Amino acid sequence: MKPSIIAIDGPAASGKSTIGELLARRLGYLYLDTGAMYRAVTWVALEQGIDIADEEAITALAERVEINITRPTVDDGRQYTVYANGQDVTWQIRRPEVDANVSPVSAYPGVRQALTDQQRRIGRRGHIVMMGRDIGTVVLPEADLKIYLGATAEERARRRHREVRERGEVADYEEVLAAMRRRDKIDSERKAAPLRPADDAIVIDTTGLSIAEVLARVEGLVQNPKSKVQSSNGKGRAIFRRFTRSFLRLLLRLFTHLEVTGLENIPQGGPLLVAFNHLAYLDGPLVLALLPQLVEGIALEDLYRVPVTGQLLRLYGTIPVHRDQFDRQVIRRALRVLAEGKVLALAPEARMSLTGALEQARLGVAYLALRSGAPILPVAITGTETVPSDLKRLRRPRLTLTVGEVIVPPPQASKPQARRQQVAELTDEIMHRIAALLPPEYRGVYAPTPTPPPTLGEGSSNSPSPRVGRGG
Ligand code: DC
Numbered sequence: 091m092k093p094s095i096i097a098i099d100g101p102a103a104s105g106k107s108t109i110g111e112l113l114a115r116r117l118g119y120l121y122l123d124t125g126a127m128y129r130a131v132t133w134v135a136l137e138q139g140i141d142i143a144d145e146e147a148i149t150a151l152a153e154r155v156e157i158n159i160t161r162p163t164v165d166d167g168r169q170y171t172v173y174a175n176g177q178d179v180t181w182q183i184r185r186p187e188v189d190a191n192v193s194p195v196s197a198y199p200g201v202r203q204a205l206t207d208q209q210r211r212i213g214r215r216g217h218i219v220m221m222g223r224d225i226g227t228v229v230l231p232e233a234d235l236k237i238y239l240g241a242t243a244e245e246r247a248r249r250r251h252r253e254v255r256e257r258g259e260v261a262d263y264e265e266v267l268a269a270m271r272r273r274d275k276i277d278s279e280r281k282a283a284p285l286r287p288a289d290d291a292i293v294i295d296t297t298g299l300s301i302a303e304v305l306a307r308v309e310g311l312v313q314n315p316k317s318k319v320q321s322s323n324g325k326g327r328a329i330f331r332r333f334t335r336s337f338l339r340l341l342l343r344l345f346t347h348l349e350v351t352g353l354e355n356i357p358q359g360g361p362l363l364v365a366f367n368h369l370a371y372l373d374g375p376l377v378l379a380l381l382p383q384l385v386e387g388i389a390l391e392d393l394y395r396v397p398v399t400g401q402l403l404r405l406y407g408t409i410p411v412h413r414d415q416f417d418r419q420v421i422r423r424a425l426r427v428l429a430e431g432k433v434l435a436l437a438p439e440a441r442m443s444l445t446g447a448l449e450q451a452r453l454g455v456a457y458l459a460l461r462s463g464a465p466i467l468p469v470a471i472t473g474t475e476t477v478p479s480d481l482k483r484l485r486r487p488r489l490t491l492t493v494g495e496v497i498v499p500p501p502q503a504s505k506p507q508a509r510r511q512q513v514a515e516l517t518d519e520i521m522h523r524i525a526a527l528l529p530p531e532y533r534g535v536y537a538p539t540p541t542p543p544p545t546l547g548e549g550s551s552n553s554p555s556p557r558v559g560r561g562g
Pocket of ligand 1: 102103124125126128129192193196197221222223224225273277
């Protein structure tokens, strides 16, 4: 049986509307781009001079404005006609001033409630392809097929830039990219229905794929829902991950003293690079157990040869990396994970610290952040290095996990030399931010350099001596 309700979600310029329209046409289904509804409310608000920051007024407007989306009524390249209070606003809602204001408008819970109710009424009739940010997660969680289209911010900015220029308007690529990142940030960090793939969505990274290629994959899923099983985002894996996480949380609660701080710093949705200091094998599991989102990880290839650990890593679906080779394939897979709006955790030091204090970091995390535009979440861990000896002495290990504030990478420079410089600087910043979350004796090579004359406060700057030995 063909799926009757199809949800397609994804960030701006991920190809949703092109793919959704083609798919709907081939299936003879109704096609509803819910972004047009948020845009219509925004346009009317601007027209009526309502202050976009006035949540109450904007919500009241969303509740009373009459939006209608019909088949194209004019043959001018439009995909559909949008009416707001009876007026054809199909092209007006694509204007830059709407682009610039639609994300804050769509972040208001009351606006979402009003539009979500309408979308549900239409969607539940079936034979529909509905596009948006939250269709699979909030509007129609019962959809028969959920697809999430992603692509790197650069790729999406290139597409948008090309579209604008094809319309004969002038546009600067760097500005388009910056605007894209601003909208991504608001859409994925907002509290109400943030942009993220549903757990049972099939995620397709469209970076480097043509429209025909993406359409072929999507049609394959429609015709043969079984192919869903092969998806790396399959239900089985999600269940295994949730189970692992709950089990780890239980073990931690039972056998350790655990202190977790800063969870409020974690953005609600969207791609994220979690960078943690690496003291012991337990660090990766600790991060995956304690973060609220399901985390993807990168693990050293050597670990895959350890009995049990290896099988667990495979089941969990971590990305294997060779000790000294952060190679192209790993980068491609990591970028794909981020383009899909997921959370990727890795240790910038790329190996466990020999001294228990921070060691010189590799450049991988900063490189991925600059390429993908994903923000970095610094995470500091203490106590995992003494777990084996604590347990041997029947002592409850004391573990801490501290989450710092997100670091947003700058737009990637265009010249290779400037890019290298950016990677080095960002690596340094990430490590210093992790160091600042750690007690002085853990800061190692990222301890602040002592600045004579000594000041009060940061007493740690008196050359903290890295601890020797990891106590097991
Ligand atoms: O897909 P688009 O660029 O036309 O969407 C415009 C805005 O509307 C976008 O910034 C996010 C918001 N939106 C939303 O919050 N939920 C949806 N289901 C669809 C769009």
